[in-house]
Amino acid sequence: MCTREQYTVGWICAITTEYVAAKQMLDTVNDPVPLSHNQRNTYTFGKVGSHNIVISVLPIGEYGISSAARVAEEMIHNFPNLRIGLMVGIGGGAPSPKHDIRLGDIVVSTPHNGHGGVFQYDYGKTMQDQTFRQTGFLDQPPTVLRAAVSELRAQYMSDGHALDDVVSKILDKKPRLRRDFARPDSATDLLYKAHVVHPKDSEEPCNVNCGSDPSLLVTRDPRGEYDDDPAIHYGIIASANQLMKDALTRTKMRLGKAWNGAELHPRNSSLVGGNVCNKQLFSNQSEMLTTIRISNLTSYA
Known part of the structure; x- marks a missing residue:
């Protein structure tokens, strides 16, 4: 059995659905580590490759920076040798003509x-001219993580990746997860122009609520034989304590977003990444585990 000093990767999930997805990425599940009786966190222990990983989830009904910071702080206290922080959250993609997300x-x-x-x-100050100036940025990740991203990026550019294979193997192993976790058909990926307003409180899919009139849609060419699908994008990820659901504001920002990305304690060395999808999708393979803190991005903001 591993001791708590042997765990070097901490993984925090915002909601139960993401917790389920994170646990499927473990190569093996380890025995629980004895901890004090006044614990507020619950943990799953496991291993991916050579990395011992501890996973926790926010309590039901708790969201935002303060809750995630408390879970992270307690995790760091219990596992003093954590070197890398991962987080699985929910967010939306913000595609642009330059970035085909x-x-x-x-x-x-x-x-x-x-x-x-x-x-x-959403961290900044409102000026006298009524403009809002953002001032909140996290420090850049440690050099070793940024170097690892460069290495993986070069590998994927020349050889591609096998993310779909990772997802398929997990769903084949646990078919009951397929309904809620399988990637939707690409035909359902309709990107509406920013001025299209989706009806409030409707449970119908976008193609039913908003229709498929070509004049309302952003035209995008199908991806080719040598295009990665899913594609991996690199750049700034937006984070906040509020959920972005306004397409016009999204268009102004022109960023890929991971809404929970800034919630981990700054002592936790990490790099943020996200998966843009309609449903929760197992998007992260073991070779990326040492390089990114993960957030699932759902739909377009």
Whole structure:
């Protein structure tokens, strides 16, 4: 049995659905580690490759920075040798003409223009001219993680990746998960123009509520034989304590977003990444585990 000092990767999930997905990525499940009786966190222990990983989930009904920070702080206290932090959260993609982000794609945060890779868009100050100026940015990830991203990026550019195979093997092993976790058909990935307003409180899918009139849709060419699908994008990821559901604001920001990406304690060395999808999707393979903190991005913001 591993001791708590042997765990070096901490993985926090925002909701139960993400917790289920995270646990499927473990190669093996380890025996529980004895901890004090006044614990507020619950943990799953396991291993991916050579990495011992501890996974926790926020309590039902608790969201936001303060709750995630408490879970992370207690995890760090219980497992003093954690070196890498991962988080699985929910968010939306913000595609643009330059960045063809589609459902199922992956967004990995990388430093850009002096920013560390995560942009907290609701942290700032309102000026006298009524404009809002963002001032919140996380520090950039440690050099070793950024170097690992460069290595994986080069590998994927030349050889591609096998993310779909990873997902398929998990769903074949546990078919009852297929209904809620399988990737939707690409034909359902309809990107509406920013001015299209989706009806409130409707449970019908977008193609029923908003129709499929070509004049309302952004035209995108099918991906080719040598295009990665899902694609992996690198750049700034937006984070906040509020949920972004306004397409016009999204269009102004022009960013791939991971809404829970800034919630881990700054002592937890991490890099943020996300999967853009309609449903929760197992998007992260073991070779990426040492390089990214993961958030599932659902739909378009």
